[in-house]
Amino acid sequence: xxxxGGVDLLAEQLVAAVGAAHVLTDPDVMAGxxxxxxxxxxxxxxxxxxxxxxxxxxxxxxxxAAVGVAIVPQGGNTGLVGGAVPDAxxxxxxxxxxxxxxxxxxxxxxxxxxxxxxxxxxQDHVGAAGLAFPVDLAARDSATVGGxxxxxxxxxxxxxxxxxxxxxxxxxxxxxNGGIVRRLDGLxxxxxxxxxxxxxxxxxxxxxxxxxxxxxxxxxxxxxxTALIGLEGLPAALDLVARLRTLTSLEAAEVMFASGIDxxxxxxxxxxxxxxxxxxxxxxxxxxxxxxxxxxAAALLAAPEPLDTAVATAGAARAGLWSWRERHTEAVNAxxxxxxxxxxxxxxxxxxxxxxxxxxxxxxxxxxTTVIFGHVGDGNLxxxxxxxxxxxxxxxxxxxxxxxxxxGSISAEHGIGRAKRGWLDLTRSADDIAAMAAIKMAFDPGxxxxxxxxxx
Amino acid sequence: xxxxGGVDLLAEQLVAAVGAAHVLTDPDVMAGxxxxxxxxxxxxxxxxxxxxxxxxxxxxxxxxAAVGVAIVPQGGNTGLVGGAVPDAxxxxxxxxxxxxxxxxxxxxxxxxxxxxxxxxxxQDHVGAAGLAFPVDLAARDSATVGGxxxxxxxxxxxxxxxxxxxxxxxxxxxxxNGGIVRRLDGLxxxxxxxxxxxxxxxxxxxxxxxxxxxxxxxxxxxxxxTALIGLEGLPAALDLVARLRTLTSLEAAEVMFASGIDxxxxxxxxxxxxxxxxxxxxxxxxxxxxxxxxxxAAALLAAPEPLDTAVATAGAARAGLWSWRERHTEAVNAxxxxxxxxxxxxxxxxxxxxxxxxxxxxxxxxxxTTVIFGHVGDGNLxxxxxxxxxxxxxxxxxxxxxxxxxxGSISAEHGIGRAKRGWLDLTRSADDIAAMAAIKMAFDPGxxxxxxxxxx
Numbered sequence: 001x002x003x004x005g006g007v008d009l010l011a012e013q014l015v016a017a018v019g020a021a022h023v024l025t026d027p028d029v030m031a032g033x034x035x036x037x038x039x040x041x042x043x044x045x046x047x048x049x050x051x052x053x054x055x056x057x058x059x060x061x062x063x064x065a066a067v068g069v070a071i072v073p074q075g076g077n078t079g080l081v082g083g084a085v086p087d088a089x090x091x092x093x094x095x096x097x098x099x100x101x102x103x104x105x106x107x108x109x110x111x112x113x114x115x116x117x118x119x120x121x122x123q124d125h126v127g128a129a130g131l132a133f134p135v136d137l138a139a140r141d142s143a144t145v146g147g148x149x150x151x152x153x154x155x156x157x158x159x160x161x162x163x164x165x166x167x168x169x170x171x172x173x174x175x176x177n178g179g180i181v182r183r184l185d186g187l188x189x190x191x192x193x194x195x196x197x198x199x200x201x202x203x204x205x206x207x208x209x210x211x212x213x214x215x216x217x218x219x220x221x222x223x224x225x226t227a228l229i230g231l232e233g234l235p236a237a238l239d240l241v242a243r244l245r246t247l248t249s250l251e252a253a254e255v256m257f258a259s260g261i262d263x264x265x266x267x268x269x270x271x272x273x274x275x276x277x278x279x280x281x282x283x284x285x286x287x288x289x290x291x292x293x294x295x296x297a298a299a300l301l302a303a304p305e306p307l308d309t310a311v312a313t314a315g316a317a318r319a320g321l322w323s324w325r326e327r328h329t330e331a332v333n334a335x336x337x338x339x340x341x342x343x344x345x346x347x348x349x350x351x352x353x354x355x356x357x358x359x360x361x362x363x364x365x366x367x368x369t370t371v372i373f374g375h376v377g378d379g380n381l382x383x384x385x386x387x388x389x390x391x392x393x394x395x396x397x398x399x400x401x402x403x404x405x406x407x408g409s410i411s412a413e414h415g416i417g418r419a420k421r422g423w424l425d426l427t428r429s430a431d432d433i434a435a436m437a438a439i440k441m442a443f444d445p446g447x448x449x450x451x452x453x454x455x456x
Numbered sequence: 457x458x459x460x461g462g463v464d465l466l467a468e469q470l471v472a473a474v475g476a477a478h479v480l481t482d483p484d485v486m487a488g489x490x491x492x493x494x495x496x497x498x499x500x501x502x503x504x505x506x507x508x509x510x511x512x513x514x515x516x517x518x519x520x521a522a523v524g525v526a527i528v529p530q531g532g533n534t535g536l537v538g539g540a541v542p543d544a545x546x547x548x549x550x551x552x553x554x555x556x557x558x559x560x561x562x563x564x565x566x567x568x569x570x571x572x573x574x575x576x577x578x579q580d581h582v583g584a585a586g587l588a589f590p591v592d593l594a595a596r597d598s599a600t601v602g603g604x605x606x607x608x609x610x611x612x613x614x615x616x617x618x619x620x621x622x623x624x625x626x627x628x629x630x631x632x633n634g635g636i637v638r639r640l641d642g643l644x645x646x647x648x649x650x651x652x653x654x655x656x657x658x659x660x661x662x663x664x665x666x667x668x669x670x671x672x673x674x675x676x677x678x679x680x681x682t683a684l685i686g687l688e689g690l691p692a693a694l695d696l697v698a699r700l701r702t703l704t705s706l707e708a709a710e711v712m713f714a715s716g717i718d719x720x721x722x723x724x725x726x727x728x729x730x731x732x733x734x735x736x737x738x739x740x741x742x743x744x745x746x747x748x749x750x751x752x753a754a755a756l757l758a759a760p761e762p763l764d765t766a767v768a769t770a771g772a773a774r775a776g777l778w779s780w781r782e783r784h785t786e787a788v789n790a791x792x793x794x795x796x797x798x799x800x801x802x803x804x805x806x807x808x809x810x811x812x813x814x815x816x817x818x819x820x821x822x823x824x825t826t827v828i829f830g831h832v833g834d835g836n837l838x839x840x841x842x843x844x845x846x847x848x849x850x851x852x853x854x855x856x857x858x859x860x861x862x863x864g865s866i867s868a869e870h871g872i873g874r875a876k877r878g879w880l881d882l883t884r885s886a887d888d889i890a891a892m893a894a895i896k897m898a899f900d901p902g903x904x905x906x907x908x909x910x911x912x
Contacts, residue, residue, distance in 0.1 A: 107804050151647065152647050159644075175891060179886075179887030179890065181888045182885065182888075187800045187865045188615075188800065188835055189834045189868040190867070190868065191608050191610075191658055191867045191869055191871045191872070192867045192880060192884060193880065193888075193911075194658065195608075195658055196891060196892070198621070198651050198654035198655065199654065203650055246675070289702075344644065344646055346563075346643065348563050378644045378645045379643065379645070407641045408641075409641075409643045409647075409648055411647045411648045412645040413645050416648060416649065427648060428649060431631060431637050432637045432639070432652070435899070436650045441898060442895055442898035454649065
């Protein structure tokens, strides 16, 4: 941490730029920004600054660059890899006040949103215009557009629409020298140079500060059906999802396992979803302009064996079916501070991985609780392990090595952050990491943005 | 051009790397690689080298880097902006021999293809496996996967699937230092670092040499219907396409104009498509698992005014309807060497642009022939101007300035190449161009790859 004199001068300059109300230095107030919500990641910031416009962001960047103080951009602080947790002495650049939302452009089915707009507010806004935003995730009330761009957020609908990068038509961003790159015209085709929006998407705040995004919207479907299906295991879930993809308007396919559902029920008081304790439970949701119930029912009836299924079409009943899936996270956190390992497997290796990873974790961390769930259509499993100390890397290391052996990815949608950068070379070659390091150096030669995140 | 002694030593080293049969130095043989197919762009290469493997590409890059000779990567040489035409003395690195095609991965609906695979061969290969490749364009018999990645090719189906970047799950590429970056595992979600595949897509050979790509595939639809529709003008076409997008399984929407159709008919001997000479003719194609004819017919019948329409479902009849559109290019080339100006407008400005650009061209280049056609669902118009000398920039300048005034893009899908780099700053700010120049410097500090292309 820099000396007290430096703190004052920097704070004074920032107050002059954004106003005293938006420079936070009280340790009690800052505490909420310094710690991630799982409690696994904790840092110490010099101060928190909350600019209200893109021009103010540019001023903040220039002020910090001039004195060589690092910047940690932060949105809803719902990340899971410590990517928005500060190193000692860094300034947290909080983007929550950049919350402007343009009217929905119905001709292009796009909207421009400030970095600080929450996903829930974006969904409400475009829903009122008769459209939907294709990305949805459980942290929707807190997660922001800027954070979702910076982390290339995935979520529940990737199998139909792709992740955040697929929705980003353009961005506005402040560069390390305070310059502003603005690509918000919303052109569907634009081959005039390198894809800066796509590059910033997923760069985890290490290259520039994303201040706004031009986003693609999807149809708001009038009809939606959700089904919860009891199955013998992950192979059966994969087979069923493959069939549903071609036969129905599938929008989500989430997998859970018996031991995880037990924990959810114990923590939340929810009843068991079925009288039988199935090893694997699949939640699927279809959405379409015309009622998708018949297509889903026909596809389920055509399954080789009869399936135990609960189906809902009305909003409250659908939310009820989702509750077993969505309350996994809080149930895991209630046990202790989790290691949240978010991995992708090639679809063909997913079942083998799931059967191998449980005994592996038991061997590395005897007595730990393992809860697995995930987005089965994307090959994405969330492996949650509670029991080892937060700073014990043994479980992470073992799981990531198993992932690499299956040619998977050590981060499906959470990113690398501080949590995984020590393992980046498991699946990225030295040439690949060198290319990424060269990009970092090109954008941020002074190491201003989010030092200690992503690159080794 | 370097001295003769240098030529010999370089050629000898390249012969040692790839074999004598694959180093071309005969001026007559090289001529076909030095000139683009429109005839507007012509260069002079030192030699043409045709490596057969990724390792050989890396060797070629290292050999050229060691002696400081520039490299121009070339695929099917169907580009339209001079992006594969060499500066004096450069080596053309032709990728046609990297033509391996992996078996289609049916589980993930993906395939890995070498840079030299033509689009037509890729389409045949994945079609035999019951899938389709989402990008299609008229140059399909020559255009290659590597060139399509490097230029982020667009084409006929962007309104449904997006362009090439949307299909690229991963790439293999040779960097300027001869290192090889390989991301071909085909993971649907992978947030382990910067999006190098997306960055290389559309980089026009200026950052690295793309040697292979992992590509997303789409369903191969059993049913397809094509309609040719006579309309009063572009506003009517835009309205109709907006309605067809929501009501049908629309896959292509191409617009032509009366004067262009006249030229096509005069050059090819095709009859006029309708007894009435409509100002604007729209071609639409729908494709689906179940027959889309009824949906299309219902949507057309619901139009405010009766429409003059020709419809076809069988392959040969559909090809007949496409012929007016697909033969535009050869008809234009038959008149003379065209200025091919490929631009995007925001959908709301497209009709105004089309009505303004014709008198503008007539003023700047009196007597020139202007033929406009394009992908109307994407806001993409191809403005072809024949009459001015190939090196007369007056028309290009006037059209690009009109595009910029409408907040459009001076390149929708062709790229910048040599043709448009003087105008890049019309729609890209100094900060934006500086960020792109920094990326170029990071990847290729010696200026080895495609000097004179893309950046000012």
